[in-house]
C-alpha cells in the first residue's frame with residue numbers, strides 16, 4: 001500500500017481529495033451503523049462519480065457493495081474511495097474486498113486502516129494480491145478516525161467514546177432546588193439532544209434522575225431535528241433505540257419506571273447482591289459491578305458496555321452527582337453544554353457535584369471545539385484536555 005499525502009498527488013489525480021472528502025461526508029452523516037463503523041464509499045472514473053454508498057445499519061449492505069451496485073459494469077477500471085479499509089472477513093454480510101476484486105476496480109484509496117483484528121491490514125493485502133493498487137490518503141486519516149472516534153476507541157482501548165451532555169442556566173444551574181429541571185432549554189436544543197441520542201450506542205443515567213424525572217430517554221422521531229439527506233442515509237433510524245443504562249448502586253429503580261417500559265433494552269448496573277432472581281422486566285438486565293467508594297465502579301461499566309454490548313459511543317444524561325463522578329474519574333471525552341439564557345439562582349443544583357479542589361492546578365481543563373446558537377440557547381462543545 002502506498003501512502004499519499006495531498007502534496008504528492010499529481011495533476012492526474014487532483015480530484016482525489018474531493019472524492020475522499022465526499023466518502024467521509026457520507027460516513028459522518030450516518031448515525032445508525034453501531035456497533036459497526038460508519039463507512040462511506042465513492043466510485044469515480046475519469047473524474048466523475050459513478051456510484052456512492054454508505055453502510056446504514058448492521059446486517060445491511062456495506063458501503064462498497066452499495067456503491068458498486070450503483071456503478072454496475074462501469075466499475076471496471078474505476079477507482080474506489082473508501083473512508084475505512086474494506087473488510088476481508090465474513091460477518092453478517094460477505095467480505096467487501098471480494099466484491100471490489102470481482103468488480104474489476106483498478107484502484108482502491110482508503111483514509112484509514114480498520115483496527116478490527118479480523119481486518120487490520122488483511123483487507124489491503126487481499127486486494128493487493130489480486131492486483132488492485134491500494135493507496136492510503138494519510139491527510140484524511142484524522143478526519144476518518146474522528147468520524148468513528150467510538151469505534152476506534154473500543155477497538156484500541158476497550159472503552160467507548162464518552163459524551164457528557166448537560167443543560168444549564170446562564171448561572172450554571174441544572175435544576176431548581178427541588179430537583180425540577182424539565183425544559184430548561186428550548187425545543188431546538190431538545191431536538192438536538194435527540195440527535196445525540198440517535199447516534200449513541202447507549203444512553204447512561206443515574207438513579208436519582210430516574211426517581212425524580214422518570215425520563216424515557218428514547219429517540220422520538222417527532223422531536224428529532226433531521227435533514228432530508230440524513231433521513232435518506234439513516235434508513236433504520238426511527239426503529240433503533242439506544243441501549244438505556246441506569247447506574248443504581250442499591251437497586252432502587254422501580255419496576256414502573258418509564259425508562260423500563262418504553263421498549264428497547266435496559267441494563268442496570270448495581271452493587272446490590274440481592275437482585276438475583278429479581279426481574280424488573282423482560283427487556284431489563286441487572287448487572288453486578290465492583291465498587292469504587294461504595295458506589296458503582298464507572299470504569300467497569302464502560303468496559304462492560306464496550307466488551308459485552310459492543311458500544312462505540314455512549315451519551316451520559318445524568319444529574320450533577322453522576323456527571324461529576326464521570327468527570328472526576330477522567331472518563332469523559334467530550335462535554336456538550338446547552339446554555340439557556342435564564343437565571344435559576346444560587347439555590348439551584350450545580351452543573352457538577354465536584355468538591356474538595358485545593359488549588360487551580362487540580363482543575364480539569366477542556367478545549368473549546370465549537371460554539372453555536374441553537375434556537376434561543378447556546379451549544380458549547382468541549383473536548384477533555386487543553
Ligand SMILES: NC(=O)c1ccc[n+]([C@@H]2O[C@H](COP(=O)([O-])OP(=O)(O)OC[C@H]3O[C@@H](n4cnc5c(N)ncnc54)[C@H](OP(=O)(O)O)[C@@H]3O)[C@@H](O)[C@H]2O)c1
Pocket residue numbers: 165166167168173174175178179180181182184205206207208209210212213247248249250292295296297298317318319320321322323325349353
Ligand atoms: N440539566 C440537565 O442536563 C440534567 C440532566 C439529568 C438530570 N438532571 C437533574 O439532576 C437531578 C438529579 O441529579 P443527581 O445528581 O441527584 O442524580 P444522578 O446524577 O442522576 O444520580 C446520582 C446517583 O447515581 C448513583 N451512583 C452510582 N454510582 C455512582 C458513582 N460512581 N458516582 C456517582 N453516583 C453514582 C448514586 O446513587 P446510589 O449510590 O444510590 O447508586 C447517586 O446518588 C434531577 O433533579 C434531574 O432533574 C439535570
